[in-house]
Amino acid sequence: xxxxxxxxxxxxxxxxYDELAVLRGVDxxxxxxxxxALLGSNGAGKTTLVRILSTLLRADxxxxxxxxxxxxxxxxxxxxxxxxxxxxAAVDExxxxxxxxxxxxxxxxxxxxxxxxxxxxxxxxxVEAGARKVATYSGGMRRRLDIAMSLIGEPPVVFLDxxxxxxxxxxxxxxxASVKELAARGTTVLLTTQYLEEAERLADRIAILHEGRIxxxxxxxxxxxxxxxxxxxxxxxxPTLEEIFLAIIGAEQKS
Amino acid sequence: MSATHAIGDTVxxxxxxxxxxxxxxxxxxxxxxxxxxxMLLFVYVFGGAIDTGSVAYVNYMLPGILLxxxxxxxxxxxxxxxxxxxxxxxxxxxxxxxxxxxVLWAHVLTSLVANVISLAVVLAVAVVIGFRxxxxxxxxxGIAGVLVLFTLGLTWLAIGxxxxxxxxxxxxxxxxxxxxxxxxxxxxxxxxTMPTVVQAFAEHQPVTPIVNTxxxxxxxxxxxxxxxxxxAWCLGILVVAHALALAAYRRRSA
Ligand SMILES: Nc1ncnc2c1ncn2[C@@H]1O[C@H](COP(=O)(O)OP(=O)(O)OP(=O)(O)O)[C@@H](O)[C@H]1O
Ligand SMILES: [Mg+2]
Numbered sequence: 001x002x003x004x005x006x007x008x009x010x011x012x013x014x015x016x017y018d019e020l021a022v023l024r025g026v027d028x029x030x031x032x033x034x035x036x037a038l039l040g041s042n043g044a045g046k047t048t049l050v051r052i053l054s055t056l057l058r059a060d061x062x063x064x065x066x067x068x069x070x071x072x073x074x075x076x077x078x079x080x081x082x083x084x085x086x087x088x089a090a091v092d093e094x095x096x097x098x099x100x101x102x103x104x105x106x107x108x109x110x111x112x113x114x115x116x117x118x119x120x121x122x123x124x125x126x127v128e129a130g131a132r133k134v135a136t137y138s139g140g141m142r143r144r145l146d147i148a149m150s151l152i153g154e155p156p157v158v159f160l161d162x163x164x165x166x167x168x169x170x171x172x173x174x175x176x177a178s179v180k181e182l183a184a185r186g187t188t189v190l191l192t193t194q195y196l197e198e199a200e201r202l203a204d205r206i207a208i209l210h211e212g213r214i215x216x217x218x219x220x221x222x223x224x225x226x227x228x229x230x231x232x233x234x235x236x237x238x239p240t241l242e243e244i245f246l247a248i249i250g251a252e253q254k255s
Numbered sequence: 256m257s258a259t260h261a262i263g264d265t266v267x268x269x270x271x272x273x274x275x276x277x278x279x280x281x282x283x284x285x286x287x288x289x290x291x292x293x294m295l296l297f298v299y300v301f302g303g304a305i306d307t308g309s310v311a312y313v314n315y316m317l318p319g320i321l322l323x324x325x326x327x328x329x330x331x332x333x334x335x336x337x338x339x340x341x342x343x344x345x346x347x348x349x350x351x352x353x354x355x356x357x358v359l360w361a362h363v364l365t366s367l368v369a370n371v372i373s374l375a376v377v378l379a380v381a382v383v384i385g386f387r388x389x390x391x392x393x394x395x396x397g398i399a400g401v402l403v404l405f406t407l408g409l410t411w412l413a414i415g416x417x418x419x420x421x422x423x424x425x426x427x428x429x430x431x432x433x434x435x436x437x438x439x440x441x442x443x444x445x446x447x448t449m450p451t452v453v454q455a456f457a458e459h460q461p462v463t464p465i466v467n468t469x470x471x472x473x474x475x476x477x478x479x480x481x482x483x484x485x486x487a488w489c490l491g492i493l494v495v496a497h498a499l500a501l502a503a504y505r506r507r508s509a
Contacts, residue, residue, distance in 0.1 A: 090343030
């Protein structure tokens with residue numbers, strides 16, 4: 001275990017699916033207790049990176065470690081340290097919400113699974129729905145349950161793959177609040193998103209994944225500096241992250 | 256990962272998939288209904304025309320029907336795995352600090368329990384329509400042992416199919432040829448009555464020695480070499496199916 005405060009360290013990571021080179025040398029460092037948003041358009045490889053970090057997929061080259069554990073060589077230790085909320089809610093439709101939570105609590109070998117479940121139902125506003133089969137839940141309820149399941153056992157690192165895609169604004173705000181609460185407790189959060197606003201609102205640092213590499217990585221202020229100054233003279237308001245994103249991607253494509 | 260955790264995790268996950276069965280009892284009914292219909296058809300329609308010597312026809316064909324029950328039962332095992340993979344639940348378990356093998360073993364145990372229940376239903380119907388046997392407890396243990404071994408082999412086939420399927424239909428399609436296999440065996444008619452080529456196939460495919468073994472045990476006859484052949488086929492299927500399933504499993508994370 002390294003003594004640094006780096007929770008996630010990715011160096012030169014490469015991954016191809018047959019001919020398609022999705023990750024072509026990704027470098028990323030995430031500090032303990034911070035929220036980092038990984039921004040990228042459809043097919044940029046966000047899910048691929050998250051799946052490698054959560055030991056579901058093997059990389060072709062490069063290294064990645066979580067809490068000092070190598071994702072390939074020390075996968076079991078990595079799994080002790082993380083939880084994954086995948087891009088699509090991974091909940092058991094046939095069980096009730098409460099049973100889903102209890103299932104995860106038992107698999108994490110926690111002593112009082114029932115109490116853990118009840119606490120999370122309350123925290124995620126699912127008390128009324130707790131005894132109902134998940135098959136009857138709305139998309140937002142499913143997502144909340146999904147995130148609640150990921151928090152059981154309080155893993156130090158949480159991966160959230162597009163946690164708010166497909167949610168209405170109300171549900172999105174709720175998810176944002178839970179993510180902030182997590183970070184306040186010292187949890188490291190790596191979330192992927194296509195919404196620039198989400199990255200802007202939540203993240204301490206923003207990393208942009210484009211054409212297989214991290215082409216920009218920094219605080220919102222850092223990224224705003226990357227915005228070509230010539231443009232700043234013509235706009236009265238501050239550039240939005242969206243403009244920065246498009247400007248950076250545009251510059252990459254020209255070079 | 257300690258062994259006690261591996262067992263504990265398997266128990267928890269088995270409890271979960273058992274709920275899937277108790278909450279959709281229709282899967283047990285659907286599993287049993289086709290073999291039961293087949294049994295009624297053969298006993299009351301075709302059976303009279305088939306000469307099985309001194310053995311009552313319902314006794315004669317029950318082993319084949321039992322194997323059919325297992326073959327249609329494991330289609331649901333495959334479907335349950337497919338749904339777990341498709342719904343992301345499988346990956347959630349894989350990313351958790353649990354013994355990875357418990358995820359598959361839970362499905363294996365659930366499949367065994369579900370098939371035993373279906374077999375019991377089919378057996379009960381057989382008794383109602385006249386099945387009787389003076390087999391000893393030991394012989395019944397032998398029958399149960401062969402059926403469990405056969406179920407295990409087919410279950411691992413189902414797990415491989417469920418892990419690699421792209422569609423829901425694909426997940427259960429592997430079971431159709433297995434359901435059909437007893438027809439070209441000694442299950443319903445003596446193989447001597449078949450044309451040479453068909454007979455050659457019937458006598459060299461796994462269902463025939465397994466059926467002959469079960470029938471001999473039911474009729475209190477000597478099992479002979481069929482017993483060894485049956486066990487060898489079951490173990491062979493189990494070993495190959497297990498290897499295929501693990502290969503399909505590893506392909507998922509390549
Ligand atoms: N198992 C796979 N086999 C082949 N190609 C794949 C596989 N998984 C992903 N890909 C391809 O790899 C690329 C990156 O996919 P990935 O899911 O990582 O992107 P993403 O950034 O998460 O996209 P999205 O925003 O749509 O979720 C895509 O072009 C995708 O089609
Ligand atoms: Mg994705």
